[in-house]
């Protein structure tokens with residue numbers, strides 16, 4: 001690979017406003033939680049764990065207000081129910097999410113449609129072949145019609161074992177200035193920038 005994790009610099013997370021959520025966001029997040037709660041007993045997908053919707057909304061809003069992203073393009077890697085992608089769309093970003101599990105992708109589309117949220121929810125993988133062998137092609141593949149790193153802000157909630165691959169992929173392809181926001185359970189988030 002061309003770049004190691006040193007290609008990423010830490011960015012202090014901007015302070016959250018702490019204000020009440022807009023009503024449409026609160027309604028969306030409550031419905032998302034309800035649907036996720038209904039889904040879990042029906043279908044166990046080991047890889048799926050949902051983020052804290054209010055936290056991700058607040059963080060994306062704070063990033064936007066602080067003007068940290070170079071532009072409005074957002075991409076969620078492994079979007080599950082699409083909660084973060086929909087939050088980004090509700091904040092006016094050009095939001096896309098990529099999910100490999102068909103049932104989750106279907107649920108995400110249903111949730112977004114129920115709230116009239118326009119977001120690109122795609123079925124597929126954000127990982128190109130060769131990632132785990134550390135043999136990535138020089139040019140990022142775009143199997144969904146766009147390259148997963150070709151945006152201004154990437155968000156992912158990786159399992160611990162996947163963290164270094166998300167970082168490596170981002171470091172290899174993202175343009176300088178692109179932000180990587182990751183969630184690690186509880187209230188732990190990291191914000192990095194491609195240098």
Ligand SMILES: C[S@@+](CC[C@H](N)C(=O)[O-])C[C@H]1O[C@@H](n2cnc3c(N)ncnc32)[C@H](O)[C@@H]1O
Pocket residue numbers: 047048049050051076077078079080081082083084098099100101104124125126127156157158159183
């Ligand atoms: C821990 S969950 C996080 C879900 C969502 N990002 C969130 O924050 O609520 C990780 C998600 O990544 C998906 N996933 C795993 N590998 C993937 C891949 N190569 N491409 C797309 N999605 C993937 C899983 O199916 C799962 O839904």
